[in-house]
Amino acid sequence: MFMFEKAVQGSRRYWIWVGSLLVVISVAFLFYLYQLQNGLGVTGMSRDVSWGLYIAQFTFFVGVAASAVMVVLPYYLHNYKAFSKITILGEFLAVSSVTMCMLFIFVDMGQPMRVMNIILHPTPNSMMFWDMISLSGYLFLNAVISLIMLSSERKGVAPPHWIKPVIILSIPWAVSIHTVTAFLYNGLPGRSFWLTAILAPRFLASAFAAGPALLILLAMIMRKLTWFDAGKEAIQKLALIVTYAMIINVFFILMEVFTALYSNIPEDAAHLKFLFVGLEGNTELVPWMWASVLMAALSLVLLIVPRYRRNEKLLAFTCVIVFLSLWIDKGIGLIIAGFVPSPLEAVTSYIPTLTEISIVAGIWAIGMLMITVFYKITLSVRENLMA
Amino acid sequence: MSISRRKFLGVAGAASALAIAGKTSIDALASGSSTKAGGGAAAATRWAIVIDSSKCLKKEGCKDCILACDKAHNIPRFDDPKHEVKWIWKEPYEDAFPEQQNPYDDANLKGEPFILLCNHCDKPPCVRVCPTQATWKREDGIVMMDWHRCIGCRYCMAACPYGSRSFNWFDPRPHIKDLNPDFPTRTKGVVEKCDLCEELLAQGKPPACVAACPEKAMVFGNLDDPESEVRELLRKHYTIRRKPELGTHPEIYYIV
Numbered sequence: 001m002f003m004f005e006k007a008v009q010g011s012r013r014y015w016i017w018v019g020s021l022l023v024v025i026s027v028a029f030l031f032y033l034y035q036l037q038n039g040l041g042v043t044g045m046s047r048d049v050s051w052g053l054y055i056a057q058f059t060f061f062v063g064v065a066a067s068a069v070m071v072v073l074p075y076y077l078h079n080y081k082a083f084s085k086i087t088i089l090g091e092f093l094a095v096s097s098v099t100m101c102m103l104f105i106f107v108d109m110g111q112p113m114r115v116m117n118i119i120l121h122p123t124p125n126s127m128m129f130w131d132m133i134s135l136s137g138y139l140f141l142n143a144v145i146s147l148i149m150l151s152s153e154r155k156g157v158a159p160p161h162w163i164k165p166v167i168i169l170s171i172p173w174a175v176s177i178h179t180v181t182a183f184l185y186n187g188l189p190g191r192s193f194w195l196t197a198i199l200a201p202r203f204l205a206s207a208f209a210a211g212p213a214l215l216i217l218l219a220m221i222m223r224k225l226t227w228f229d230a231g232k233e234a235i236q237k238l239a240l241i242v243t244y245a246m247i248i249n250v251f252f253i254l255m256e257v258f259t260a261l262y263s264n265i266p267e268d269a270a271h272l273k274f275l276f277v278g279l280e281g282n283t284e285l286v287p288w289m290w291a292s293v294l295m296a297a298l299s300l301v302l303l304i305v306p307r308y309r310r311n312e313k314l315l316a317f318t319c320v321i322v323f324l325s326l327w328i329d330k331g332i333g334l335i336i337a338g339f340v341p342s343p344l345e346a347v348t349s350y351i352p353t354l355t356e357i358s359i360v361a362g363i364w365a366i367g368m369l370m371i372t373v374f375y376k377i378t379l380s381v382r383e384n385l386m387a
Numbered sequence: 388m389s390i391s392r393r394k395f396l397g398v399a400g401a402a403s404a405l406a407i408a409g410k411t412s413i414d415a416l417a418s419g420s421s422t423k424a425g426g427g428a429a430a431a432t433r434w435a436i437v438i439d440s441s442k443c444l445k446k447e448g449c450k451d452c453i454l455a456c457d458k459a460h461n462i463p464r465f466d467d468p469k470h471e472v473k474w475i476w477k478e479p480y481e482d483a484f485p486e487q488q489n490p491y492d493d494a495n496l497k498g499e500p501f502i503l504l505c506n507h508c509d510k511p512p513c514v515r516v517c518p519t520q521a522t523w524k525r526e527d528g529i530v531m532m533d534w535h536r537c538i539g540c541r542y543c544m545a546a547c548p549y550g551s552r553s554f555n556w557f558d559p560r561p562h563i564k565d566l567n568p569d570f571p572t573r574t575k576g577v578v579e580k581c582d583l584c585e586e587l588l589a590q591g592k593p594p595a596c597v598a599a600c601p602e603k604a605m606v607f608g609n610l611d612d613p614e615s616e617v618r619e620l621l622r623k624h625y626t627i628r629r630k631p632e633l634g635t636h637p638e639i640y641y642i643v
Contacts, residue, residue: 039575040539041556046469050544050554110539110554110576117519117538128518128542189512189633190548267485343548343630344482348469 003150006380007373013225018372021365028362031355032107040110043356048348049339051108053332053360058104060210060331061367062181063203065097065138067211069174070241076167082233088153089230090215091146092374094174098139100367107359127183134177141170146374154381178203190343193271193334196259202252203330208245210326212238213319218371220316228379232312239315243303246322250296253329270345271337280347285336288328295325432527433610434583435638436597437620438502442604452502453477455599459584461572463559472553474581475504475596483629496643502605504596505530505551505581506629506637513543513552522578528638529583539576548630549637552580610638 010018035042045052071090074080106112123129145167152159182200185191216238219230260268273279275289302308302318309315341347352360443449456462456475463472477500481488484501511530514522521536522543544552558575566572570586573579584594592598597607608617617640620626626640 039555039557041470041575045556047471047544047553047556048469048550050541105540108540110541110578111537111574114519114536114538117521117536121519121521121536123518123520126516126518126542128516128540132518184542185545188516188546188548189635190630191545338545342550343485344478344550345485346482346550 003154003377003381004373006377009380010376014372014376018369021369021372024365025362025369028359028365031358032362035107035355035359036112040108042353044350044352046348046350048342048346049336049350051335051339052350053352053356054104054108056331056335057360057363058101058108059181059203059335060327061097061100061104062135062178063207063326063330064211064214065094065101066174066178066204066207067215068094068142069171070208070212070238070245071215072167072174073171074237076164077171080237082231082237085228086215086219086230086234088146088149088378089218089375091142091149092378093211093215093218093371094142095139095146096367096370096374098135098142098177099370100363101135102139103363103366104360107363127180127187130180131177131184134173134180138170138173138177141166141173145170150378150381154385156385175204178207185338191338192265192267193338196256198252198255202249202256205245205249205252206326206330209242209249210323210330212241212245213322216242216319217316217323218375220312222375222379226379228382235312235315236310239303239309239319242319242322243309246296246299246303249326250300267341270341274340274347275333275337279341282340282347282349284349284351285333289333292325292328292333295321296329299325431611433638434507434528434588435608435610435617435640436504436594437606437608437617437626437640437642439604439606439620439624439642440496440499440501441642442602443502443600444499445602445604449601450477451599451601452596452605455595456581458565458567459570459587459595460582461559461563461567461570463555463562464564465557465562470556472555472559472579474553474579475502477501478503484627486630486632487627501641502596503549503551503629504639505583506549506635506639507581507583509636509638510634512546512548512633512635516542516546518542522580525585529585530580531582531585532578532580534571534573534577534579537577539578541578543578548633548635552578554578 043052043054068090071083071087075083075087106115109115118129118132145163148163149159179200182203185194186196186199188194216235219235219238222228223230257272260272263269270279274282275285276293277283278286299318299322302314303322308318336350339348340350453473453475457464460474462474465471480496480499480501483503489497507524507528507530509524509528511522511524514524514530517523518540519536519538521533521538522530523533524530539554541554544554555573555575555577560572563572584592584596587594593607597605606616606620608615610617612618620642621640624642626642628637628640631637
């Protein structure tokens with residue numbers, strides 16, 4: 001297949017890494033078979049908390065996927081040359097993240113064999129139908145764009161003209177995937193935690209902070225392990241994007257907190273109370289949420305002060321805490337708190353099981369494997385060009 | 388290209404014959420579905436239940452309606468409340484009607500169990516969100532479920548503001564105490580809910596919960612018939628519904 005021969009030649013270290021990922025994936029697959037055999041009751045989910053880690057991780061990675069637009073847009077619309085080397089890395093990150101999203105949805109289904117029913121009985125009034133269209137469209141766009149761009153680069157020719165409108169289309173499409181994902185939640189009448197018009201903007205802001213933060217870390221890892229250097233300018237520009245997005249994200253969250261707490265409408269405030277102080281003695285998310293808040297606050301200091309942001313060692317740490325803070329906020333808190341308390345005011349505990357966590361780890365490993373292989377191919381192509 | 392007058396008339400005639408045939412079959416289908424819904428005196432049918440809470444509370448600890456439903460629909464019994472499947476159940480007043488809280492009505496309704504079931508909403512959010520049309524609203528208002536089409540995404544459970552939907556977290560069959568061979572069992576991984584006993588309505592019988600109530604606290608009937616007992620009760624009594632402010636138009640009414 002297309003340039004895949006490059007992925008099967010590598011150093012010992014490369015194979016150890018790929019091998020360990022494959023081990024994690026295999027273990028997860030066994031746990032998935034166990035879940036398939038016994039039912040979703042083997043997870044921590046319940047009648048009241050009917051979505052858990054799978055859907056929360058799905059939501060978070062839709063954001064990572066959408067964030068590719070933060071390198072695509074400056075490069076293709078503003079001709080920002082410093083991103084020329086990393087644009088394709090952003091697109092490959094999008095391809096890997098969307099694949100993870102689809103897997104998270106798939107493992108969450110009670111009857112996965114019936115997945116084609118979504119296509120056999122298309123239902124435009126369901127947001128899930130539109131989410132399927134926007135996610136698969138985005139996957140297709142980014143797969144086509146990255147493959148065409150990389151093969152042109154390999155042949156040393158200019159990319160075909162028709163690819164430009166496809167790239168331009170991928171920009172609003174990136175916004176659409178996270179907007180429609182927010183619509184999944186904020187169109188539900190009984191779930192006041194999600195019933196907020198700012199959910200989609202908030203999703204985009206947190207995505208544009210978490211995604212580029214991850215891209216900075218990937219660029220730094222590649223600089224350490226390979227000959228490839230994304231360049232100081234590109235990394236600093238990404239850091240600036242993370243800075244603005246993180247400020248906007250924290251601002252949006254504070255809007256939510258003010259509206260819920262000052263209005264003092266019990267059902268609006270209850271979800272935030274559950275997250276930050278606990279409800280009816282249930283405090284299982286409280287340490288996580290405060291960790292998220294502290295990391296967000298610290299990251300803002302480290303991002304906003306130019307001296308700290310320009311210090312690359314410190315920037316790596318900052319990107320880690322930005323990513324972790326947003327992962328907790330969106331990859332755990334946002335979904336669980338939507339169900340607690342329930343519309344009947346029940347506070348139900350949700351603790352993911354080993355099965356659930358292993359399956360999540362397996363999907364993460366699939367994402368990492370895809371990133372590894374894609375980046376390996378990209379670097380091999382560029383290596384050949386330099387030789 | 389030309390077309391002869393004779394040929395044109397032939398085509399036109401065939402087309403209108405087809406149109407008439409189509410219309411007749413649609414009519415036949417429509418009348419078929421209305422007989423299935425139980426017919427009734429009124430031109431249209433809109434099923435509803437009125438629950439008189441004072442009658443319901445008379446017999447303490449009574450679970451007759453719940454047991455009748457469990458039996459009629461092969462509801463599995465799971466000990467862990469997290470995996471419970473329930474079509475009709477009891478909930479304290481303040482949880483059933485959280486917006487009605489009054490700290491001083493201790494003597495009255497606080498803590499009193501209320502009977503809850505699917506509200507068979509006129510504007511059901513669960514139907515709106517289902518990606519496969521595995522749940523839909525019938526002409527007579529019953530919100531139905533197709534357990535063979537459901538993919539188990541549980542979007543409807545997130546959308547339902549009444550907690551009326553249950554998911555089969557495990558295979559329910561080993562957990563059915565007393566199998567009713569006249570009603571299907573479900574498989575793991577699908578959502579289920581109250582079907583207002585459409586299978587009994589088709590035979591002209593009232594829902595199992597209504598029939599089982601020893602105090603006749605539940606009255607079932609057609610809202611579209613101004614002479615029906617439910618309309619009579621709604622005229623005579625002040626009734627409340629669960630979360631009407633959400634625009635779902637629930638069709639289970641409570642006399643408090």
